[in-house]
Amino acid sequence: MIHPLDLKYSRQMLFEPLGRDGQERLSASSAVLVGCGAIGASAANLLVRAGIGRLRILDRDFVEPSNLQRQSLFNESDAREALPKAVAAERNLHLINSDVQVEGIVADLTPRNAVELLQGSALILDGTDNFETRFLINDFAVKTGTPWIYAAAVASYGLTMTILPGKTACLACLLDSSGTSGLEETCDTIGVLGPIVNLIASLEVAEALKLLSGRLSSLHGRLFSCDVWSGRFQSVHPEVNPQCRVCVHHQFSYLSGNALPHITMCGRDSVQIHERSRSLDLKALQDRLASSVSEVRQNGFLLRFLIPPYEMTVFTDGRAILKGTKDPAVARSLYAKYIGM
Numbered sequence: 001m002i003h004p005l006d007l008k009y010s011r012q013m014l015f016e017p018l019g020r021d022g023q024e025r026l027s028a029s030s031a032v033l034v035g036c037g038a039i040g041a042s043a044a045n046l047l048v049r050a051g052i053g054r055l056r057i058l059d060r061d062f063v064e065p066s067n068l069q070r071q072s073l074f075n076e077s078d079a080r081e082a083l084p085k086a087v088a089a090e091r092n093l094h095l096i097n098s099d100v101q102v103e104g105i106v107a108d109l110t111p112r113n114a115v116e117l118l119q120g121s122a123l124i125l126d127g128t129d130n131f132e133t134r135f136l137i138n139d140f141a142v143k144t145g146t147p148w149i150y151a152a153a154v155a156s157y158g159l160t161m162t163i164l165p166g167k168t169a170c171l172a173c174l175l176d177s178s179g180t181s182g183l184e185e186t187c188d189t190i191g192v193l194g195p196i197v198n199l200i201a202s203l204e205v206a207e208a209l210k211l212l213s214g215r216l217s218s219l220h221g222r223l224f225s226c227d228v229w230s231g232r233f234q235s236v237h238p239e240v241n242p243q244c245r246v247c248v249h250h251q252f253s254y255l256s257g258n259a260l261p262h263i264t265m266c267g268r269d270s271v272q273i274h275e276r277s278r279s280l281d282l283k284a285l286q287d288r289l290a291s292s293v294s295e296v297r298q299n300g301f302l303l304r305f306l307i308p309p310y311e312m313t314v315f316t317d318g319r320a321i322l323k324g325t326k327d328p329a330v331a332r333s334l335y336a337k338y339i340g341m
């Protein structure tokens with residue numbers, strides 16, 4: 001009788017650095033994926049096919065037709081039904097490899113639920129679309145000593161790095177959170193190509209396979225960046241920042257909730273997002289949004305646009321009011337999509 005591992009993973013076990021021992025470890029391992037958009041869907045697909053033991057998938061969004069160009073796990077039926085991505089991912093991944101325990105959770109990762117949702121997994125994978133959530137993951141990972149893999153892509157460009165708390169630089173070593181103020185380009189304003197998200201997800205999962213199979217000496221330890229349009233590939237070895245807020249001074253301000261933008265109800269059926277104080281260039285924002293949303297207007301003090309059924313009003317100090325919902329998760333999601341974090 002053929003062993004179940006031989007049946008499914010023979011080609012992977014033939015790969016000498018992994019072998020049967022590596023596959024057994026991988027098949028007994030668990031990871032949590034935060035965000036199941038383009039990078040997340042591709043990473044989940046690869047991990048489940050490779051035979052990870054358990055995969056928890058967190059996502060706050062639902063499938064839309066505009067996702068299908070790059071989000072390889074979803075189909076037209078998911079978009080027609082506007083299924084939550086966590087639900088569609090769990091369903092579709094079960095059809096791919098029913099031996100893997102996939103748990104899709106429809107949730108927005110916040111300081112309040114981070115410990116509950118992230119603890120117990122050997123690895124955290126980045127599939128998010130905003131730095132607020134990445135800094136939250138980084139706080140949790142450094143505090144608990146959990147490895148995580150940073151991954152991001154926009155337009156034709158992307159980057160990824162494996163973060164081993166206590167051994168490598170962390171995300172805050174690379175990016176001071178105050179340095180992320182101002183307009184950030186997002187997939188919803190300047191677009192994104194399928195090839196870059198699949199490439200970054202592939203690099204992310206290759207590192208995940210090493211970590212989950214116990215092949216830590218094979219981790220490359222580099223911040224890898226590439227642009228599939230220009231063909232520019234680069235990798236550097238980041239050093240720990242001796243002044244790092246998180247991994248040196250152990251200030252977990254995102255995890256404690258102190259760095260979260262406050263979201264409050266604002267009149268009937270509206271939510272106000274008090275973003276970290278920053279100065280927005282409304283004209284630049286208007287130009288950027290013109291092709292992706294309707295009826296963008298601005299008067300120098302505020303900018304307003306429609307994302308039916310919602311209307312968003314953004315102020316020069318970074319504050320925004322979203323009309324049409326009382327759900328803070330919806331407000332945060334749309335703010336991250338259209339304004340950037």
Ligand SMILES: [Zn+2]
Nearest residue numbers: 170173244247
């Ligand atoms: Zn650090």
